[in-house]
Amino acid sequence: MTESDDVLQDSYLRWAEVDLATVRDTKSYLAKLVTRQALNALRAGARRREDYVGSWLPEPLLLAEDDASSDVVLAESVSMAMLVLLETLTPDERAVFVLREVFGFGHHDIAAAVGRPVPTVRQMARRARGHVQARRRRFAPADAATTARITERFMTAATTGDLAGLLSLLAPDVVWTADSGGKTTAARRPVVGAEKVAAVLLSMFRQGRLGDLRIQTANCNNMPAMILSGERLEGVFLIEIVEERITGFYAIRNPDKLLAVTTPRQISR
Incomplete structure (x- = not known):
């Protein structure tokens, strides 16, 4: 989040110095300007990530109430599952995919933005x-009513220690992925399977374990989330629901990635 803000701020300062009389297409020019700065940030982040301790997850994005829910493409583009999937692309592929699939730019504008020939951009886009279609989930996320109902049942089962209730909500291949960066306690490898994930949840919610921590529900990355806080923010736990089952948990506990969670964001395209 802070890197995105830095990219926009730097791009704005560069834009302020541009002679507008030389700009034929403002939208394309800005896309090129921002994309170049974003690619620099992506490449720098990739180098830092080589020495990262444990699983790496993007920062949670706290959204304003019902933000993006009516825009299916935009909502999916900020989902934690999609952001994790985009991390498997090269920086240039990621830029091409987002500009083409989310913002609808033509290949010529994208080529100018990433500094590649048009035929190369077409190939990268395909x-x-x-790559994304082969790895994205085959089933659509649950609708808002189902999400609210499953989330409420989950919170009840988790906070009361109801193992049977938890297992009835978890998909057999549910995955718990935690990101601590080695700075706090968290599983360093994904936990897979309903019984193993249920054990993690019951341990986390065990009576007395949470102490004075408060649990607040929120919308992060257009997914239901739990925000745990006491004297400081302890973690954000995103819940992925597909159809009638919980298929994944994303637990972000690295304090460096929780700095922007206090302010809801508006997203658009």
């Missing part, structure tokens, strides 16, 4: 789209 490759990135195929």
Whole structure:
């Protein structure tokens, strides 16, 4: 989040120095300007990530109430599952995919933004789209009513220690992925399977374990989330629901990634 803000701020300062008389297409020019700065940030982040301790997850994005819910493409583009999937693309592929699939830019504008020939951009767009389609979940996320109902049942089962209730909500291949960066306690490898994930949840919610921590529900990355806080923010836990089952948990506990969670964001395209 802070890197995104830095990219926009730097791009704005560069834009302020541009002679507008030389700009034929403002939208394309700004796309090129921001994309170049974003690619620099992506490449720098990739180098830092080589030495990262444990699983790496993007920062949670706290959204304003019902933000993006009516825009299916935009909502999916900020989902934690999609952001994790985009991390498997190269920086250039990721830029091409987002500009093409989310913002609808033409190949010529994208080529100018990433500094590649148009035929190369077309090939990158096809490759990135195929990569994402092959790895994205085959089933659509649950609707808002189902999400609210499953989340409420989950909170009840977790806080009361209802193992049977938890297992009835978890998909057999549910995955718990935690990101601590080695700075706090968390599983360093994904935990897979309903019984193993249920054990993690019961341990986390065990009576007395949470102490004076408060649990607040929120919308992060257009997914239901729990925000745990006491004297300071302890973690954000996103819940992925597909159809009638919980298929994944994303637990972000690295304090460096929780700095922007206090302010809801508006997203658009």
